[in-house]
Amino acid sequence: VQIIRHAPPQEIGACSHGEFESLFVTPGVVDSIGEIVVSGKHVLQGYVNTQHNLSTKIDVDSNIWHRTGDAGYFDAGSRLWLVGRCSAAIRDCNGAVYPFQVEYAVNNVAGVHRSALVCHAGARVLVVEAIGREFRSDCVAAARCIAKFHIDRILTVRKIPMDKRHNSKVDYVALSQLLNAPGERYRMATIEWLSILFRSVRSAFQRVMHSFHQS
Known part of the structure; x- marks a missing residue:
């Protein structure tokens, strides 16, 4: 699980690990709320409608991260807090x-x-x-x-x-x-x-x- 800075619901595209990390929010600051992204074996790698993948998936050196559309932040204890939909x-x-x-x-x-x-x-x-x-x-x-x-x-x-x-x-x-x-x-x-x-x-x-x- 990671939190990236808010971005429009459009394609971020394929990127390297370094480029992906540059999207992360800065922990502990006022604007540290961002969009929650997840990756792992349990995460769907893509949709039948491939067009939908452009706005919901990030390809990081062939590792797929899913953009949940949910906003949240990590607190000082590394606990994840959900604050609602990014669009809301x-x-x-x-x-x-x-x-x-x-x-x-x-x-x-x-x-x-x-x-x-x-x-x-x-x-x-x-x-x-x-x-x-x-x-x-x-x-x-x-x-x-x-x-x-x-x-x-x-x-x-x-x-x-x-x-x-x-x-x-x-x-x-x-x-x-x-x-x-x-x-x-x-x-x-x-x-x-x-x-x-x-x-x-x-x-x-x-x-x-x-x-x-x-x-």
């Missing part, structure tokens, strides 16, 4: 944020059945599938645990679309279509008071953290 990353003036960095924290908040982070209308939007109305009473906890990720809005939906092949994976394409659908097809947990509360809690948390680092 949100990059804006606040930097980059990956779905799992937010979703795994929010999913542990009481009243939340499932959550998903998307970019909608140019904003970072946290979509929540709540258990009844419980989430509203725990929105402060949710805001605190994701304050550093600069979330702009929180929305609730009755059901977050899931990948039909893997019911544990959010279907981000279907979710974006749901949010873009005409009419009020989703309920907004951003009832005005909740939006104000969320922003104020986030700002307060950031001020406290800033003061802490200054002291």
Whole structure:
């Protein structure tokens, strides 16, 4: 298993070991998140549709590495952490944020059945599938645990679309279509008071953290 710098979903091509190693992310730095690539006897060497191989396989001196399309990083203990799909990353003036960095924290908040982070209308939007109305009473906890990720809005939906092949994976394409659908097809947990509360809690948390680092 290795982690390479993010690259567009296109052919990297055949390369030498030295060229391959030059693609690795630098461990221990802020931008050390990259795309997870794997190699070994258990890894499929190619697809019937050879065109698909160009964007998913890297030939390193005849040794095939598979580009998983998943983003992750190694911590100081060499443990691999998964942060979501590379294609689902949100990059804006606040930097980059990956779905799992937010979703795994929010999913542990009481009243939340499932959550998903998307970019909608140019904003970072946290979509929540709540258990009844419980989430509203725990929105402060949710805001605190994701304050550093600069979330702009929180929305609730009755059901977050899931990948039909893997019911544990959010279907981000279907979710974006749901949010873009005409009419009020989703309920907004951003009832005005909740939006104000969320922003104020986030700002307060950031001020406290800033003061802490200054002291």
